Amino acid sequence: MRILHHHPLHALSRVARVMLAEKAIPFESVIEKPWERRDAFMRLTPAGDVPVLVEEDGVVVAGGLALIEYLEEAYPDTPLLPREVARRAEVRRIADWFLFKFEREVTENLVGEKLIKRLSGQGHPFAPAIRAGLANIHYHLDYIAFLSERRPWLAGPTFSLADIAAAASLSCLDYIDNVPWDKNPEAKDWYARIKSRPSFRAILADNITGCPPPRHYADLDF
């Protein structure tokens, strides 16, 4: 069986899980705490980052973005990128936005400071970073609202990697109850549609020992 090494509160890991589920590709889940730098894991990837996929034939795919593109190329049924080149670029532009810009401006400041530091035992939450993350999340939600008012899905007429990247990122924040859904009904409507997809079920079932999610996290009618 192919194996996905991932961490439940890591956005790129969640993207890989949702892509595999959308494409109906079975996999065994191994939760990896990258900060432990486990020997067997480091042998798979010298970078030491999740996610890493190990295929049944032994092929190892490491590097989050490399894995996204690999999944799309190796399993082209149920495509998550459109066919036309300029539209593919628009999907990837929005995916980049969430996986890098949102990650840096919001996720690292909130999930990183509040939760990953606690789980890894590396340092204490840094209050100015948390304030920055709480301030920054609003304009990202506004951007989701802006896009979803103009298009059925974030990058165009079809559900795509852009929606998966944005939802995977936001779901990590929602796990620690840091998404002000009530202030942004358009973004909430879009996220409600993602939550109801079968591919998101495993994400909504995540429950980290000692750090349970808030009650609304898994609720489809939040």
Next chain:
Amino acid sequence: MRILHHHPLHALSRVARVMLAEKAIPFESVIEKPWERRDAFMRLTPAGDVPVLVEEDGVVVAGGLALIEYLEEAYPDTPLLPREVARRAEVRRIADWFLFKFEREVTENLVGEKLIKRLSGQGHPFAPAIRAGLANIHYHLDYIAFLSERRPWLAGPTFSLADIAAAASLSCLDYIDNVPWDKNPEAKDWYARIKSRPSFRAILADNITGCPPPRHYADLDF
């Protein structure tokens, strides 16, 4: 004429320039200082990041990784990724390494602290970050040496996006004379091969007003 908005000391911008040159795609170069958040530029890309390509038909491609994949898909002659899916993943894994891991561990700490802060007038160099960058660069050079001892090019038998990403990143560091080439002859040999490629000429001709590169920067026999 298509236009590339870029910054000369930004690794992803350099990747786009080298890819365009490898593929012999003519473009007009517009140097953008992203920290100025110029109105006309922000209208092209709400993220405000370089590089951005504007095609002759008006298509705008923003998001550095989106642009890399776009260039490969829109201009498939002179491919910079191999054909086979697992080998493409290996190229992208190494490109990810340099464009994200190296960027964060080395480039931001050195080019960011020493040069970008000065050019943008935003803050003063932070000595601990500079020390971290100078310490970190060694193991990245060791990784280049490790790979190039085993393979003709970083990701396998052919020159690829992996080499472009690594060389574009290192060239920004070399511009500020922070690459200890003498301590790593294998990495130096690999970089010498990249420097001699015609696609790298424009990179080696970069000269930022008030911040000239060291003499060896453009020298093919450095």
